[in-house]
Amino acid sequence: MKAQTTKFRKNVKTISTIAVLSFMMAGCAHEITKKTPKLNPITISPTANAAEEISMHQALTDQAYANQVDVMAPTYFDESKNYLAKAKKQNDTGAASTEILKTLGYAQAYLLKANEDANAVRANMVEVSFAREQALKAGARSYPAALAPLDNKFKQFSTDYTHVTPEQKLALKNSYLNLELSTIKTVKLGQVKDMLTLAKNKGAAKIIPKAYQQAVQRYNIAETLIETDRHSNTKIGNAVTAATTSADRVMKLLASEQNSRNQTPEQRAMTLEARDNALIEADAIITEVAAESIQKDEVLAQQDEALTHSQDANKAHEKKANEDQIVTNAASQFNNNEADVYRQGDNLIIRLKSMNFASGRADLPSDSIAVLTKVKEVIKDIGPGAVMVEGHTDGVGAANINQQLSEKRAKSVMEFFATDKILGDNKMDSKGYGYSKPLATNKTKEGRAQNRRVDIVIKPNQEI
Template identity: 35%
Template sequence: MVSRTHKILASVAVAGFIAGCASKPPNVQSISSSANPTAEIEKTEAMINEARSKQIDVLSPENFTDATKALDKAKQKKDKDKPNAEILEQVAYSRAWLNEANTRAEIARTSMHQITDAREGAMKAGAPKLYPKEWEKAGKDLEKITVAIEKGNLSPADKRGEEIVSRYRDLELKSVTKAYLGTAKDNLDTAKKAGADKSAPKSFGMAAMKYENAEKLIKADPRNAPVIARASQDATRESQHLMEVTRKVNAGNSEELVLMAERQQRTISNLRSEYSSTEQELQTVQSEAERQRMELEKQQTLLNRAQALRSQLKPNEAEVFTENGKLMVRLKGLQFPTAQSNLGPKNQALLKKVEGALAGVTPKKVIIEGHTDNVGSAEANRILSEKRAQSVENFLVSQGTLPAEKVESVGMGYDNPVGNNNTAAGRAQNRRIDLVIETE
């Protein structure tokens, strides 16, 4: 008995069929004559391709075909340089037929949800390529049902729906099995023909068990790809092992001897792997120890150079320390009056002493940092600090000890104080020069 829902769907489908019999599609939405024919054709073609990806060509084949035909006519008219109005009329027809196809497909989809789901599963499993004849036959039978639905007749779907679902489900199972277990099945069949079920029963039994386990998982849920993939890989690997054992047995060995030799080989491989791992760990430890030794030597060399500098400069002249792998010389005795950058005689005398001390540490690079107190604006202090650093750079380079390419001066402004800017003594400390020395 046809249900009330089916009667409603049938009445809607019949109305659509009557409209479909007209010379032109129903509900045509005209396109403005100012529209670009090429753009409208491309847009409609994209709509048709999207509909095809949603199986509209299967669920509403007649309307879908009319839509593609109308679009082809539009392309032909465009190629023949027909008026835009004629081209756009066919594009409008194509879209109207496509709308009808979408409407009828929704009706078909409602009536045949299980069929479309089964077909989609078989298609994703690769049935069209793996079993082309069966796929084509099922498609023809499905088309008869969808055409009937399109014309308002749901009876074929009610009568043959379960049969079509079953055929597509079977195709899905067969396709998944062949795709995932094809190699394992071929290996098992080849091994059996070679008598492996009798000459190598342990290996044959293990390979057959792995295959059956994967097959059961596919039958339980052919769409659980991760689980099926793992089980199938296991089955394929075991079938390849069976082929290798069969080859050795047929060469005159017993299966027991072959399997024993494999166990011994695995033991040897494991021991080699453990030895290799231990050797790599030892090399890693040695490399780390060597790195630490070199780092300590580097640090000690840096400390020795700092001490050498410190021994040539008085505590009130400079503070020498190491920081981030570099020598730091804070010129405490180098004082600048507020807002000035000129080097006085006392400053020049100290810089000559510093220059002599630097010669003993072979500097690779010397960055001269100028610093100020916080009196005045940030920009003014940055410029002032840069001028002070530049004054020191000019003096040191002029003496010839430091080549110009090894010296760089930068102005730090008042961003890095070492004294309290709220006191006169602190501000004096902040008006300073720091030498950052990178050694060879």
């Protein structure tokens, strides 16, 4: 009994104490304070709807927040939020649309820069980022006193991440994982702990010692399961349910004992009989849960499973960070008038916007060689498994003629890449789609210009 209650008392530490103390042992990186560089605003069409642009930028900001950009590139992220708030205020006070769009242009520029910097930080601090993500999933945002010191350290590291030592990364990672663990304990067992604390203060250890001891035992079993494998939701859920049921029974027995003081001898006997039956049921459940949770082989298996899960998640997180960095590096090679670069599934898409083919011709325009050379360099840097060149036309003219023209233009671009043999045989191909896949309406000059395009589909580590 004494051992059980002693362990329980040791397990009532607060989340803030665990998170902060775990990081105090790590040492500190040198603090760096940088003034935010002034960026040029991104130009937004003067005909754009200001309210819609604000809504879209808010969605992008929320997504960046979910991707932890607020701690990986805090300076630029905060600056973007400030401009967004200013744009909202301008919109509410009836400012001119041009002024609102200009403010949003700054917000977009700073958010774009924040995302770029965050990708670099994420690639360098993959395990820290993953550990923080796990803590947030557990509900750590509900405990800002514990989360804030760790996030402040992450922000500090992000400003000069190339100088953060492996030991500092490991310390911060472990602090986030400790916060995750303590958060799970509080979320899952906080109510049970409160009930047992109240029961103890009411003298449960003396009044109903067996029931109280069993409730503490269930609490410890559930806590042990969480510490052994915090992601085993089914087993933890069963143990937490058992602990909650037991703690609730303790509170009811205390209330029953209080009421029995005013009962007749016969009524007290009936109450004791019901209490004994409840304790017998509790014994059976406790025995079953304990036998399942404390077997050595099962605990080791759970630990192996948790380790595998963590390693797989780390690999997936690292893969995403690397893919984001590839997109960022590729996009930096082109200006806004040359190409758009984005990821579609596992593929990298380079959408050429400046391929000014002569009408009805498939010969490469001389002014396109520069941008095609840039694409070639990107392909060399990535070293992909395959490349597909896709040609598209506008909707002017007969379908069969446009189909043939798109095929010839795509083939011309492919042959330009093939001259340097940047990929092996059978790893580069071309395809024409005519006007079957328009991006915009063919009823306007601007729409037709968008539809006349060449897409370079880069497929890492896979054949066409």
